[in-house]
Amino acid sequence: MIEVGVLELQGNFELHHKILYDLGIGSKGVKSLDDLNCLDGLIIPGGESTTMSLLIDSFNLRNSILDFSKKKPVLGTCAGLILMSKKIENDVKVKPLGILDIVVDRNAYGRQIMSEKKHIEIHHNPHVSVGIKATLIRAPKITSMGKKVISMGKIDNTPVAVFDGKHIGLSFHPELDGISIFHEMLFDSSSKLFSNKFENINAA
Numbered sequence: 001m002i003e004v005g006v007l008e009l010q011g012n013f014e015l016h017h018k019i020l021y022d023l024g025i026g027s028k029g030v031k032s033l034d035d036l037n038c039l040d041g042l043i044i045p046g047g048e049s050t051t052m053s054l055l056i057d058s059f060n061l062r063n064s065i066l067d068f069s070k071k072k073p074v075l076g077t078c079a080g081l082i083l084m085s086k087k088i089e090n091d092v093k094v095k096p097l098g099i100l101d102i103v104v105d106r107n108a109y110g111r112q113i114m115s116e117k118k119h120i121e122i123h124h125n126p127h128v129s130v131g132i133k134a135t136l137i138r139a140p141k142i143t144s145m146g147k148k149v150i151s152m153g154k155i156d157n158t159p160v161a162v163f164d165g166k167h168i169g170l171s172f173h174p175e176l177d178g179i180s181i182f183h184e185m186l187f188d189s190s191s192k193l194f195s196n197k198f199e200n201i202n203a204a
């Protein structure tokens with residue numbers, strides 16, 4: 001059975017376990033180096049990226065997560081996306097892992113009270129899209145991305161869901177709305193969502 005880890009240092013990790021469970025995928029909380037052994041993927045949840053960044057280093061997890069990401073898929077949501085980025089604009093507190101070739105601007109969608117749900121179309125393959133509600137909570141903006149990174153969905157012309165052929169990063173919180181397509185795409189090998197892959201998806 002596939003088993004996916006959910007980083008449980010801080011933040012909103014509970015609902016990711018539920019989404020995986022509902023998809024019939026096993027899940028396990030990751031708090032230490034040993035927890036990463038034998039997992040098929042990892043989720044870095046939303047929360048507070050400054051705290052998570054500090055805890056990743058105090059628990060000595062940085063290199064293990066990086067090594068893991070070279071072999072297995074990683075899904076990052078909101079603070080998780082910030083941690084997966086290569087560079088963060090105007091910020092020195094968070095030390096990003098550099099798993100995804102993107103630059104982000106923390107809190108660029110505004111403060112907590114400006115949290116909102118936006119409708120977006122997710123192009124999960126070149127010919128098919130699905131409409132979802134994206135919940136943004138002090139969300140990061142993706143300000144630039146490398147050539148291998150593909151946008152699967154945008155808000156006001158800015159990518160909020162990106163894929164690099166292996167990992168997915170989201171500015172929003174799919175788990176809060178019970179949206180399971182990203183977990184399915186990345187971790188469910190029997191999923192049909194990725195049937196045509198992403199070669200021609202520039203339309204997204």
Ligand code: GLN
Binds near residue numbers: 049050078138140
């Ligand atoms: N603004 C938070 C940060 O910078 C992320 C918010 C979230 O994950 N909902 O870490």
